[in-house]
Amino acid sequence: MLDAVDRRLIAATQAGLPLVREPYRMLAERLGLDEAEVIARLQGLLARGAIRRIGAIPNHYALGFTANGMSVWDVADDEVAEIGAMVGALEAVTHCYERPRHLPLWPYNLFAMVHGRTRDEVRAEVAGIAGLIGPAARAYEVLFSTRILKKTGLRIAA
Structure with missing residues (x-):
């Protein structure tokens, strides 16, 4: 089961991570959490299978693969x-x-x-x-x- 913090974290990341040097720190600030807690919760969500992966999804059309x-x-x-x-x-x-x-x-x-x-x-x-x-x-x-x-x-x- 997801708690309220997990749900807020998923909602904040499902459209992508912020494109900044320290995305987890920025997420933590937005959510009022500690950066270590954001990272630990994401690792836990991955381990439990609540999320499948964290990764880059390039736009293949923009890269010329049309x-x-x-x-x-x-x-x-x-x-x-x-x-x-x-x-x-x-x-x-x-x-x-x-x-x-x-x-x-x-x-x-x-x-x-x-x-x-x-x-x-x-x-x-x-x-x-x-x-x-x-x-x-x-x-x-x-x-x-x-x-x-x-x-x-x-x-x-x-």
């Missing part, structure tokens, strides 16, 4: 966890997950996002993934983004 291809793969269900872990560990893959098939129209059960500067660059990366997976990939496609949708995670109120 070709975004979701590669979708048809792999054997009994191999999807192993193959997914292998694909998800690749530098070119930003996220990878399993989803249910919707037969007969949708045979794909493994999804892996690849960003690139051009569609050809993304296709080349996906071809490399296909070579790595080998015959375990019975079929695959690359679905390119055509527009940017609002991307936010779960938000809680303080």
